[in-house]
Structure formats: C-alpha cells, structure tokens
Amino acid sequence: MKKTGFLFDTRYMLHETGPYHPEVPERLQAIYKGVNEADLLPKLTLIKGNRADLKWVEAVHDRAYIDRLGDACLSGKKLFDHPDNQMCNETYETALLAVGGILDAIDLVMKGEINNAFCAVRPPGHHAEKAEAMGFCYFNNVAIAARYLQMRWKIKNVGIIDFDVHHGNGTQHIFEQDPTVFYYSIHEHPSFAYPGSGREFEYGSGPGYGFTKNSPVLPGQGDSECKSLIKKSLLVDFEKFKPEVILVSVGFDGHVDDEMSGIKLSTEWYSWIMKKILEMAESYSKGRFISVLEGGYSLERLPELARDHVNVLLNG
C-alpha cells in the first residue's frame, strides 16, 4: 500500500458562488462522504489548508491581479472579471488556502513522507490565466504547484495531465513557451465546449513547441475513444519527456451523468486513467504525483468517483 495524502479542509467550502452555479461547496461534502464511507480516512495522511505565501502565487500571477482579486473580495463584489466567476468575501482567502495546502502536499511528497496525494480543493484553477479569472477559477493551483516544484525543490521537468472535461486554457498559456513543463489535456472538443481552446493543432510555441499536447473528444464519445487517445498521445509523450514529478488536474465532469458536458465516461474510466498515471509515475517519477481537483459537478456521482480515485492512489 502507498502512503497517500488527502488535502481537505472545511474552509474550502467558504467560497460561495451564489444561486444557479454548479461549482458549489456541496461538491466537497460529496467527495468527503465517498472517502469517509469507504473507511479510507484512517489509511490517509490528512493535510489541512494553509495560507500560501504570496511569493509562490506571484510565480504565476501578476501582483496587480492578485491585489485586484483581494480588493474585489474585501469590497464585497459578487462577480470578478466575468459572470462565470461568482464569488463572496471569502473567495480570496479560500483560494490562498487552497494553494498553500497543495504546496504542503508537495513538501510531504518531496520529503518522502508520502508517495502521492489527492488535493480536494476549491476554487478550481486550470482556467485561471496569469492576470485574469476565468471559468470559476482564480488562482491556477496546478501551475503554481509546478513552479513551486521547480523553484523550491529544483525539479527540472514537470508533467501536467489534465483530464477535466474542459481544456485548461490557463495552464496551457502559462507554460506554452516552456519546454520544462509538459502540459497534456484530454477534453471535450473546443467547438462544442468551454473554453474554445485546446485544439489538436495547439502544440505550444517557441522553445515550448512540442511540450503541449491536446486530445479533443467529440460529444457522445466515451471510454473507448478516450482510452485510445491516452494510449496514442499521453503515454507516448511522457515516455519521451520523463517527468520527474507528475501533477494531475482532476475533473470528474466528463462523467456520463455530469450535465456540464456531452462526454460519456464511466466511473471505471476514471480509475483506469489514474492507474495509467500511477504506472507512469512509478516508471519516471519515483511514484511522485499530486492530483488537484478541478471540475466535477454531479453530486450523486462524486462520492464514488472520489472513493475510487483515492483507492487507486492507495493500492494502485
């Protein structure tokens, strides 16, 4: 059995998105319920949220943007940059607690105290750009984690795998010119789904050309198409890139019962891909990977999806 960390904090539920919004605090309750009812908590190393030092956030985001978000929260604004980004007074602090918790999980992995970790955080991050909030995201958690690995732990090659059903435009843009971070994303085809980027001909640019890879999936497709794309692209690319640590943007919104997308993935597929990622981490990354929650909105399905996710992290 692996030593697995589980980042969870009830304070991650303080970020409120108001009515008619799918990114709700109850998502975390559903995740906790799934892990708890399967009696997995005693097997996990529990990690709490921790306010991130701004210098790490600044490794990705402009200081002016960070301050603008902080000010918006303090002044009681309910929207930030776009109507998708509904927020409350606690949003800024919650976002910082999420980042700091993830960085603590990284420290534990890098010190060898745990092998891997699942970070059940809110708000999500992969749409957040350097200086713009987008698609329910404020700070790009995974991007900050990648820079932290490089700056604090002197890791050269970081591999990011994003299987949220939406393309992680923020993460791609932050690293598209950077050959030290490989960004792979599998998502619903951008002609049908938000945010409209992540086409198969986007490969990065400049020195980063070839270190971005996208696998768009047509609406209605499911397990078999996604498995073959993963085998054809991700497994081949990471074999060449050999990341020293793997970060995973986990989104459960491609599930057949999730209304946010037209993709029809089964619960089993999510275990399948985590097993593949675990195998890659064993081969190239000394087993080191950290998964970070992005989307996934079906409150009925999240308990089993989280339970299975943690089970794979623990048992392979």
Next chain:
Amino acid sequence: MFVGKSMTTKVVTIDKNADIFEAHKKMTEHNIRHLPVVEEDNFLIGIVTDRDIRSALPYDLFKSDDYAKEQEKISELKVKDVMTKDPFTISPSNTIGDALLLVQGKRVGAFPVVDEKGKLKGILSVRDLIRTFINVLGIGEPGTLICLLVEEEVGQLKKIVDAITEEKISFGSVLVARYWEEGKRAVFPYLLTQNVVYIKRKLKDMGYTLVDPMEWYLDQLPKNE
C-alpha cells in the same frame, strides 16, 4: 460589414516589367499568393498569382542540365506576359456578403479593391474573409456552443435570445442553419460562459430540442450493411 473594413490595405504590388522570378520572390517573402500589378499613381492594370507563375515555368526547370541558360530564358518573361489583365475588382463599399458570393461565383482567391477611378486601395483575400468570420463567430473568445432545433416560424429566435439574456449570459454569436430538417431550423447560440447547465435545462423546459452533436457525427460514419 464593408470590404473597406476587412481588406488588407498594405498591399504588396509589382511592376508589369518585373521578371517572374522577382514576382515569385515577393510572394514567398510575404507569404502571399496574389500580387496586383500597378502603374504610376497606383492604377491597377492586372493581377498575377502564384499559379500564373508556376504555369509559366517548365516543370523540369530545376532538374534541367542547362539550368542557368533556362533560367536566363525564363527571366525574359515579364509579369505583363503572365498576369490577368483587367481583373475582376471590387470597391471598398462592396459588402462582405458581396465578396462571399463573388468568391463562390468567380472561383478566385482574392480581389483587388479599387476606387471609382481605378486606383488600388487594398486587396481582399479569402484569408481576410476568414478572419472577418472568426471575429463574427466570436470563437476567439471562450464560450460554449449550443444547438437547438426549432420550428420554422416567426418569433422563435426572440424567445431563445430572451431566455438566454434573462440568465445574464452574453452571446458570442447566434447562427441559424437553414437546411437541417423539413420545416425546422437549427439555431446555434455561442454563449460566452462555462455555466450552461441551467440554461440548457431552461431551453428544454421551454420545449426546444437540444441537438446532440453526436447524432450528426454518427450519421457520417460508414454504415454496416
């Protein structure tokens, strides 16, 4: 939606007495396929395309033993010998609609844009039209595409637009496909949001059919007899 707003105004032109290698070089350098040919005062007298030039070159030129001699002979060929004289032109006040129908009808890749005196003002290529349409479609901005099947009757679009506007969602574009099913039209609102769960439910409750793009996709697959 006028040509004058979408055309390229910094036009690379060529003199009628230039040799065709020079014309070819200009096209390669600027990554373009059409060179308007102008006289003094920018008066348009013709257009030369990469195809005109390729047709003028013997196909085995670069393999020829006597390459230098061949090249010399061909360099005597001038732009005026291969260009299309008095090409079809459009004016800055033509519309993008005019240009689209003309591209379809004339089967050309670019139109020189001239004023009423025949002076070159710009060039409008298929590339410029595509850029214009990417702008109009709104697909440069993040959003989600929805496809609705509606009865072909007056007032449908208003209901759809109102329902979406009530949810405070902005539009990237709304497209209507005319030929879809007998008596029906397909409406494609491109919505500048990730949050489409509630609006989709609402439109369904209003009685609209949300088309699953996969149905179309499956129709295109080869059928097993």
